Amino acid sequence: MEPPPAAAPPAPSSSFLRRHAVAIGFLLPATIMLGVWIVYPTIYTIWRSFFGRNGGFVGIDNYKAIFTTHILVKAIENTAIWILVAPALVTAIGLVFAVLTERIRWAVAFKTVVFMPMAISLFATGVIWHVMYIKDPSQGAVNAGIGAVRSWFEAPGVLQSANPSTPTLTGSPQSGFVLRKPLAAGGTAELGLTAIPPDEVPAAAKQAVTPRSKEGAITGVVWRDFSPGGGTPGKVENGELGLPGVTVDLFDSSGKQVQTTTAADDGTFTFADVKGSGLRAGVDSSTFAAPYGGVSWLGPKLITPAIIISYIWVWAGFAMVVIGAGLAAISREVLEAARTDGATEWQVFRRITVPMLAPVLSVVFITMLINVLKVFDVIISIAPGSTQSDAAVIAVQMWRQSFGGSNNFGLGSAIAVFLFVLVVPVLLLNVRRFRREV
Amino acid sequence: MTTYEAEAPVVIRDPSEAPAARIGRFVTKLPMQIFLLCVGVLWLIPALGLFLTSLLSPTDYAVEGWWKVIAHPHLATWANYGEVWNHTDIPHSLLLTAEIAVGGTLLPIVIAASAGYAFAWIDFPGRDWLFVIVIALLVVPLQMALIPMFRLYNTLGIYDTVIGLILFHTAFGLPFAIFLLRNFFIGIPRDILESARIDGASEIRIFLRLILPLGLPAIASLAIFQFLWTWNDLLVALTMAQSKQPITVAIFSQLRQFGSNIDIIAPASFMSLVIPLGVFFAFQRYFVQGLLAGSVK
Numbered sequence: 001m002e003p004p005p006a007a008a009p010p011a012p013s014s015s016f017l018r019r020h021a022v023a024i025g026f027l028l029p030a031t032i033m034l035g036v037w038i039v040y041p042t043i044y045t046i047w048r049s050f051f052g053r054n055g056g057f058v059g060i061d062n063y064k065a066i067f068t069t070h071i072l073v074k075a076i077e078n079t080a081i082w083i084l085v086a087p088a089l090v091t092a093i094g095l096v097f098a099v100l101t102e103r104i105r106w107a108v109a110f111k112t113v114v115f116m117p118m119a120i121s122l123f124a125t126g127v128i129w130h131v132m133y134i135k136d137p138s139q140g141a142v143n144a145g146i147g148a149v150r151s152w153f154e155a156p157g158v159l160q161s162a163n164p165s166t167p168t169l170t171g172s173p174q175s176g177f178v179l180r181k182p183l184a185a186g187g188t189a190e191l192g193l194t195a196i197p198p199d200e201v202p203a204a205a206k207q208a209v210t211p212r213s214k215e216g217a218i219t220g221v222v223w224r225d226f227s228p229g230g231g232t233p234g235k236v237e238n239g240e241l242g243l244p245g246v247t248v249d250l251f252d253s254s255g256k257q258v259q260t261t262t263a264a265d266d267g268t269f270t271f272a273d274v275k276g277s278g279l280r281a282g283v284d285s286s287t288f289a290a291p292y293g294g295v296s297w298l299g300p301k302l303i304t305p306a307i308i309i310s311y312i313w314v315w316a317g318f319a320m321v322v323i324g325a326g327l328a329a330i331s332r333e334v335l336e337a338a339r340t341d342g343a344t345e346w347q348v349f350r351r352i353t354v355p356m357l358a359p360v361l362s363v364v365f366i367t368m369l370i371n372v373l374k375v376f377d378v379i380i381s382i383a384p385g386s387t388q389s390d391a392a393v394i395a396v397q398m399w400r401q402s403f404g405g406s407n408n409f410g411l412g413s414a415i416a417v418f419l420f421v422l423v424v425p426v427l428l429l430n431v432r433r434f435r436r437e438v
Numbered sequence: 439m440t441t442y443e444a445e446a447p448v449v450i451r452d453p454s455e456a457p458a459a460r461i462g463r464f465v466t467k468l469p470m471q472i473f474l475l476c477v478g479v480l481w482l483i484p485a486l487g488l489f490l491t492s493l494l495s496p497t498d499y500a501v502e503g504w505w506k507v508i509a510h511p512h513l514a515t516w517a518n519y520g521e522v523w524n525h526t527d528i529p530h531s532l533l534l535t536a537e538i539a540v541g542g543t544l545l546p547i548v549i550a551a552s553a554g555y556a557f558a559w560i561d562f563p564g565r566d567w568l569f570v571i572v573i574a575l576l577v578v579p580l581q582m583a584l585i586p587m588f589r590l591y592n593t594l595g596i597y598d599t600v601i602g603l604i605l606f607h608t609a610f611g612l613p614f615a616i617f618l619l620r621n622f623f624i625g626i627p628r629d630i631l632e633s634a635r636i637d638g639a640s641e642i643r644i645f646l647r648l649i650l651p652l653g654l655p656a657i658a659s660l661a662i663f664q665f666l667w668t669w670n671d672l673l674v675a676l677t678m679a680q681s682k683q684p685i686t687v688a689i690f691s692q693l694r695q696f697g698s699n700i701d702i703i704a705p706a707s708f709m710s711l712v713i714p715l716g717v718f719f720a721f722q723r724y725f726v727q728g729l730l731a732g733s734v735k
Contacts, residue, residue: 022641023562030553030612036577036590037609041583048585097477100470112722113478119718120485120711121670122687127707128488131504131700139503141487313484318729325730370577377672377686381693397512398581403677409585416581423577434573 049413062414071389075397087368094319115317126381129310133297143294157289158245165192166234179280185274189281192225193397205241208267222246223267242267246287253278300390327358428435478734484661492704518705531688542607542668554619575613598679607668622656
């Protein structure tokens with residue numbers, strides 16, 4: 001690339017241009033694009049942040065506004081939650097998946113499934129999870145899942161609601177029903193209920209049976225005291241069904257619950273070994289326990305954790321794949337040597353795998369940190385209008401203040417600069433890492 | 439560390455290993471296998487949920503959970519997709535998205551490849567300094583450019599144009615693209631380039647005939663990244679365009695009445711996923727390579 005020695009050197013600047021014409025040619029398009037679309041706007045935005053909505057100089061008022069306006073302070077808090085929670089969780093989950101998939105034979109299938117959301121736009125991710133998080137458990141899958149798990153521990157009531165069929169029974173579905181008439185051993189309790197829709201009667205129900213008195217015990221029946229055409233309230237009649245599964249209680253004279261049992265298919269029940277008198281039988285309120293109503297994931301309290309979960313769904317695959325590659329590079333011999341020396345799997349993980357992976361883990365963590373600061377689409381699309389402000393982070397508020405109606409370019413610029421300041425440490429870290437390599 | 443470890447680690451089995459030992463190992467691994475299986479299923483549910491929701495008629499959606507479709511396949515209908523297909527905006531939006539994504543993929547590749555070549559193989563003063571600037575620009579948030587470019591686009595008359603969106607994606611894709619390609623090009627053996635130069639090949643010729651073909655794996659990785667990024671964009675299109683709505687923005691404007699028109703939103707969202715997912719599955723290997731080259735050094 002030396003210029004021909006015979007030629008007289010022209011003016012230095014033009015000789016520089018000529019000597020490096022090739023390099024300049026190759027770099028010019030990129031330089032123009034980066035200059036016009038990134039460098040110029042960065043400088044302009046910093047400059048603009050010191051001017052108000054209408055262009056008058058306001059000093060640092062826009063920056064003061066960031067820390068004093070309620071919704072912006074909320075956005076800063078949310079950003080802080082995101083920064084503290086999301087990168088660490090994504091890295092940790094990615095690490096666990098990467099380590100575990102090393103030991104299974106269907107790792108490719110697993111990795112593909114977990115990695116797949118990376119191809120899905122964060123916007124569509126928001127739509128997907130908006131559907132997942134619907135509050136009604138009959139429509140929102142997350143609450144349906146929680147409801148199903150809950151029903152293992154705490155069965156929902158057999159009935160939704162009922163009324164007593166005669167005034168001999170008092171109370172409400174919320175408090176339970178109790179017979180007015182006190183009982184003693186040998187007595188019978190007839191607990192008639194009405195206002196139960198036919199499709200709510202348990203499928204196992206059989207014809208109700210009038211209880212027979214029994215020595216030393218209280219027997220009874222709980223039944224749907226209604227037959228087409230009416231029938232006589234308070235009497236077990238043909239065609240009236242027992243209410244299996246209903247919880248019945250026995251209280252002593254002071255109102256303390258002494259026994260509890262559930263009704264059989266024909267509605268009958270027995271309290272054995274009854275002592276004393278003045279006892280009262282009744283239907284327990286748990287019979288009418290309301291079905292699970294669902295967690296309000298998209299409400300103001302849980303919206304940020306809910307969105308972070310959806311974000312983890314997207315990014316865990318990234319962490320898993322990158323950490324997995326780092327794991328593959330760790331020498332097997334070191335791990336094997338430790339195992340031979342009697343180290344447990346946990347010790348190997350804790351003392352060898354994690355320290356050796358530290359550089360990869362920090363890269364994943366920092367990449368996620370940068371991503372988290374820019375999170376926008378998923379919040380916009382997942383949060384319903386009523387909780388948009390509760391969910392917003394800095395990046396979202398930058399857009400909303402600038403383009404979302406209020407068109408305050410001064411404040412928007414200041415928020416953008418604030419965001420930029422947050423990524424500067426990472427910027428410096430990247431540059432330092434590169435300079436060390438060269 | 440640029441090879442994707444997609445294959446399960448090779449387990450060397452001792453053929454003489456007793457069956458009992460094999461069963462024992464299988465049993466000790468069982469809880470982990472079950473755990474991972476559950477995680478895998480859990481990970482599939484959300485996307486499956488969107489797909490099944492898109493198959494429910496609006497009246498069924500109002501009363502049924504989407505999982506009911508699995509047990510009652512007769513609930514499923516393609517009617518929503520027919521409706522979306524005949525929608526006034528959405529098919530047009532998909533086409534527009536494709537235009538933006540293709541342009542926003544090709545242009546940065548061309549520009550970044552030439553810059554990457556210069557950074558890797560042409561000597562000029564200040565080369566490292568310029569590259570440091572590129573690295574610094576890697577993390578500049580897009581939000582920094584929105585306000586100035588919104589104004590500039592209006593002045594230049596490229597607000598609300600496809601070319602304006604393509605240029606924006608190109609510029610913000612460049613730092614990563616240059617970084618990735620420069621790092622790949624620098625690994626090309628020096629001998630190949632030196633001998634081409636001694637043979638008198640021009641730099642342009644070397645670039646076109648040597649660097650680009652040799653750099654194809656990295657260019658493929660980059661292409662997939664850039665394609666997914668532009669296809670999936672919401673923020674840029676929302677800010678720099680009004681009538682030129684790519685699919686994300688089109689759905690976003692539907693979203694403002696969420697709940698009432700899920701029969702449009704769900705199928706349209708699913709349609710917007712099909713192409714990125716297809717690209718992802720077809721070129722997963724390149725995608726992962728790019729990811730590792732970009733994040734792990």
